[in-house]
Amino acid sequence: MKIKLSTYTGINQKYQFHNFIEGKSNQLALYVSYRFTNNLKNFYNLLFLYGKSGLGKTHLLHAIGNKILIEDYRKKVIYVHSENFIQNMINSLKNNSIEKFKNYYRSIDVLLIDDIQFFSNKKRSQEELFNTLNTLFEKRQKIVITANCYPSYISGINECLKSRFKWGLTISINPPELNTRINILLHKALENKINLTYEIAKFIARKSYSNVRELEGILKKIHIASLFNKEKITIHLAKKILNKLMKYKKKNIDILSIQKTVSKYFNITISDMISKKRSQSIVQSRQIAMTLIKKLTKYSLSDIGIAFGKKNHTTVLYACKKINQFKKQKKQIYYDFLYLFNQLNS
Structure with missing residues (x-):
């Protein structure tokens, strides 16, 4: 059955729950996100996911939207980045179509809104978002919000809106621990048809404490180096590339x-x-x-x-x-x- 996606901003279908790499750092967020889709009218209808960039927040947003649409394609599920919401609102004000904008967002079944911190110091946009959330909450519709930090720590957001963020479940996603980093590297290698052994993945993972994007970037650099030099990926090659990267990243810490x-x-x-x-x-x-x-x-x-x-x-x-x-x-x-x-x- 063909899935109908939002015409405003669609759900990226490549992101699914089954290809989200689970570990201690994100286990609770994954579990809650999956359960969130099971019953659209359960006891909580707002989920707030927070964590630094590259830890999987957007992946979970799309996975939630995809699962809901797969189970019922008639549901009106909207994924929108905060910057797009703000720009859409500004365009609607310019075109005298703000009522159409309001009706659109307040008539949906599931709102997935990414990087809420971009609403910082945007008073008019915050007011519209506040009213939208109130309407959806009263109708018991689903809302999922992501941010780069806990709601209380987001500067430039009024307290009334912060209190709305705390209405539901607030779940953190932490940087991946060693085993998760290893699994991420092995998964990305398999996905991109890169010949990577467990030992080399472990070596790379031990040298990195960052996020999924950086791990993927390191893997790609090592892969390109192996292709360019026409040699297999070895610990020696990985060490050589990592040393170069660390040299570039070295900072004067003061x-x-x-x-x-x-x-x-x-x-x-x-x-x-x-x-x-x-x-x-x-x-x-x-x-x-x-x-x-x-x-x-x-x-x-x-x-x-x-x-x-x-x-x-x-x-x-x-x-x-x-x-x-x-x-x-x-x-x-x-x-x-x-x-x-x-x-x-x-």
Whole structure:
């Protein structure tokens, strides 16, 4: 049976649940996403998936849409990137067709909206999205939203809209652990007809702590090198390519570069981070940045404190202590710290 896709922005049919590589880092997100499609009128109708770029959020969005359409092609399922939603709304205002725009989005069965952080500081678009979500929620229709961080940490989004994001289930997708990285490499090799052994995949995976896209990029570079040199993919060749990549990625890590990395990750400004603001998102991002500087540089505790708005060295010590507590408690904020540590240290 032919599946009818949305004429606004279609569902990419190559993304299915069966070709999503499962591991400890994404197991819960995969399970919840699959269950989400089983009963369109169950006890929750909003799913919020968050995690850094390249971890599979968009894949799961398309997989949800595909499964729903396969089971009932009459369902009106819309996948839209946030930038497209905003642009569609602006065009509708210009063309005096805003009512048509509203009716379109409020008449669907399943709304899949990607990268919600792009609504940051877009007040008119946020207002329209807020009203759309309210309407769909009242009708018990399905909504899936993705973002690069937890709802509370998205800057430039009004609190009313953030509260709507928390109506349903909020699930994180973390960077893949070693076994998942190995499986991703083997899957991509098979998919692209690349002769890759388990031992070589493991060697590559041990050298990388990043995301699916970067793993795929590394594999392609090694494959191209083997074709160019007319030799098999060996650990020696993989090591040679990885050493080159690491050389290009090598950064001069200092206080400012770490502050920039952390502020970008949490969608806040550096001025917020070094201010006296005490909101949870600001405080935790500040603690992460301080701890990263302590671990990755040779700056003294006093120097680090001064760089964060002339704070006392005891504040830096307390920040490191808190991150260690988060590690023992296995809290999400520690995994954010770990991801940033690996990113900066790679």
